[in-house]
Amino acid sequence: MSYQYLFARALAANRQRLHFAAHSHHLWPDASYDGHMEAWDDAARMADRKWDRIFGEVLPEAQRHVASELSLPDPATIAFAPNTHDLLVRIVSALPMAKPHILASDGEFHSFRRQAMRWAEAGRITLETVPLAELAERAARGGFDLLFASQIQFNTGARLGDIDQFAALAGPHGPWVVIDGYHGFMAQPTDLSGVADRLFYLSGGYKYAMAGEGVCFLHAPPGYALRPEITGWFADFDSLEAQLGGVGYAPDGLRFLGSTFDPAGLYRFNGVRRMLAAESLDTPVISRYCDGLMDAFAAARPLPGMEALPRAPRFIAFRGPDAQKWQERLSAKGIVIDRRADVLRIGFGLYQDFEDVQRLVKACR
Known part of the structure; x- marks a missing residue:
C-alpha cells in the first residue's frame, strides 16, 4: 500500500530527494x-x-x-x-x-x-x-x-x-x-x-x-x-x-x-x-502504516556503531560519535535526515513507502 498519490506535487518537485525527516518539515500533501x-x-x-x-x-x-x-x-x-x-x-x-x-x-x-x-x-x-x-x-x-x-x-x-x-x-x-x-x-x-x-x-x-x-x-x-x-x-x-x-x-x-x-x-x-477524512486516514491508521515502515528499517540494522534510542511516534533516534558523518554521507546521496548533536533522527510519514525504506537501507550500507 502506498499513499504517495496524496503527495504528488511535493514528490514531483524534487524526484531525486529521499526525504526521511517527517518529524521536522513534513512534506505537504496536495490538499x-x-x-x-x-x-x-x-x-x-x-x-x-x-x-x-x-x-x-x-x-x-x-x-x-x-x-x-x-x-x-x-x-x-x-x-x-x-x-x-x-x-x-x-x-x-x-x-x-x-x-x-x-x-x-x-x-x-x-x-x-x-x-x-x-x-x-x-x-x-x-x-x-x-x-x-x-x-x-x-x-x-x-x-x-x-x-x-x-x-x-x-x-x-x-x-x-x-x-x-x-x-x-x-x-x-x-x-x-x-x-x-x-x-x-x-x-x-x-x-x-x-x-x-x-x-x-x-x-x-x-x-x-x-x-x-x-x-x-x-x-x-x-x-x-x-x-x-x-x-x-x-x-x-x-x-x-x-x-x-x-x-x-x-x-x-x-x-x-x-x-x-x-x-x-x-x-x-x-x-x-x-x-x-475522505481517505479514511485517522491518526491510528497513519500510525500503523508508519510503524510498519519503521519496523522494516529497524530490522535491517543499517547504522552500525549507532545506539538506537527508545522509539518515538514517527521517528527513530540513534546516538553515537559518528552521527555527523552519517548525516553528511547520506546528504551527499540526496537523503534528508537530521541531527541534534550526536543524535540522528530519521522520521517516517505517509509520503514514504517500503521501496523508499529499502533505498534508505541500501544507501546506509
Whole structure:
C-alpha cells in the first residue's frame, strides 16, 4: 500500500530527494495546495471582507478539527497563532506573580528553552530544569507556578508518560500545566477529554498535521489565564469591557489571539483534515502504516556503531560519535535526515513507502 498519490506535487518537485525527516518539515500533501489557493482566492474575491469568512467559517472549522483530534469537549477553547512561541509568551504574561517559578524538563525545544533562559537571565522568572525521568517527582513536591513539558521530546523522542498525573497538580491559581504537544499531535492518539479543564496544550501544523507553518494552536482551559498581558486587538472582539473603553478579552480561547495574521495556514490545515477524512486516514491508521515502515528499517540494522534510542511516534533516534558523518554521507546521496548533536533522527510519514525504506537501507550500507 502506498499513499504517495496524496503527495504528488511535493514528490514531483524534487524526484531525486529521499526525504526521511517527517518529524521536522513534513512534506505537504496536495490538499494543502488546494487550501492555500482557497485562501488566495478568498482574499482576491472578498478583499477586506475575507475576515468575515475567516472568523465565521475557516477558524471555527480548524477549531473543530483540533478538538476532534484531541477529544476536547469544546472547540471554543482553541486559539491560533503563527508559532507556539507567541502563545507561550502570552501564557506566561498572564501569570499574576512578579517572578513566577517555572519547572521544565531539560530537553525542551528551543521555542521554550531559549525564551525561558533569557527570562531567567533578566530576572523575570526563576527557572528550574530536571531530567524528564525526574520531572513527575519534582513536580509533585510543589513550589512552582508553571510546569512546562513536552509530550514527546524533540531530540530523543522520550515520552512524558501519563499526562493525567501532571494535570492533577493544576489549578486556576497555580500551578499552570503546559504541555508542548508538537511531536504528539497527529503522531499518536491523544485524548484530553478528562483533563481539558486543567491543562494547556500547544501544537501546530508544521509536522504531522502536514499543514506547514503559521498554524499553531493552544487549548486554554476555562478559568485559567483570563487576561494575558501580551495581547492583540483580535482578542477582544465584542467584549463588554472593550465596549466600555477598557481592555477586554474574549471569554473563550480567543482571549489568546494576537493581531492581524496570515490565515493561509488555517486553510491548508482544513484542507488536509478534509482529505484525511475522505481517505479514511485517522491518526491510528497513519500510525500503523508508519510503524510498519519503521519496523522494516529497524530490522535491517543499517547504522552500525549507532545506539538506537527508545522509539518515538514517527521517528527513530540513534546516538553515537559518528552521527555527523552519517548525516553528511547520506546528504551527499540526496537523503534528508537530521541531527541534534550526536543524535540522528530519521522520521517516517505517509509520503514514504517500503521501496523508499529499502533505498534508505541500501544507501546506509
